[in-house]
Amino acid sequence: MKEVLKRAGYRVTRQRLVIFEALRGTTSHPTAEEIYNMVKSRLPNISLGTVYRTLELFERLGVLQRLTFEGSPSRFDGNPKPHYHAICLGCGRVLDADEPVPEDIGRRFSEETGFEIVGYKLEFYGYCKECASKRRENENKG
Amino acid sequence: MKEVLKRAGYRVTRQRLVIFEALRGTTSHPTAEEIYNMVKSRLPNISLGTVYRTLELFERLGVLQRLTFEGSPSRFDGNPKPHYHAICLGCGRVLDADEPVPEDIGRRFSEETGFEIVGYKLEFYGYCKECASKRRENENKG
């Protein structure tokens, strides 16, 4: 991380290092505010603005992915490698889906329309194991 | 549309009908504000709040899709059938990709994790024909 910052011409600050560690230490795709709460014990004076600015920087440096979902604040994924996500409509959890995606998924569209694809995003919506079984219980009752 | 509203127990209002027609009459995935401007000639007193309320209702009734992108307001797609979208990083346009959706795309993830998939979202990011050729021109110059 230090090297990434230096190479890109940015200063190495305590805030940046701690936020980076917090991100790498979780797979829960936290929001900016959750990250703010995670680092407050080590950085009691940090401001939410700094968290946002740092996350925005990390996004530009390619060390994280920002996930945007309807009706909820952005979430941040410390794993910058392309992978897919599954969003639970019950509890709101965001899971990683380490699925391979068909190589040629956009090829035909690209050929037909001239649209030059540089990346894509795939999200599953549904219910995680826990929420799915809760729903089945409720169905049996009601 | 009238029937859809009645069946679901909602009243048939002029605002709802006009907003619905506006949505069906375009493939441009307008924002709430754009829809507001589209209907103002026929409903001079309509308020933006009503547009938002109506779009939210239509989403719940399954007659439209809401598209959420990072850093820009929600867009609304009058075609509720599952299809993909391609977002141009140059001009911001959102195109429909009428690609067949691979049937088993999430099956393995579902089987491995117990996650019950009810829908998914696939978005291509890149450059539309026009923006792609503009970029090539600029490359040749610079």
Place this chain on the structure above:
DNA sequence: CCCGTTAATAGTAATGGTTTTCATTTCCAA
């Protein structure tokens, strides 16, 4: 090691899309 400069931060105000509130209007079943 200690400056000076300048980027980064903390604290806070501002922004902008969206939702809520509430008084008024409109729908529609009886």
Place this chain on the structure above:
DNA sequence: TTGGAAATGAAAACCATTACTATTAACGGG
């Protein structure tokens, strides 16, 4: 036709995020 509930218009509130500004801290050159 009318009473009561639902929907609307207008404006305020909300909330995630960004911008502003004075202060602090990183770090290259002495």
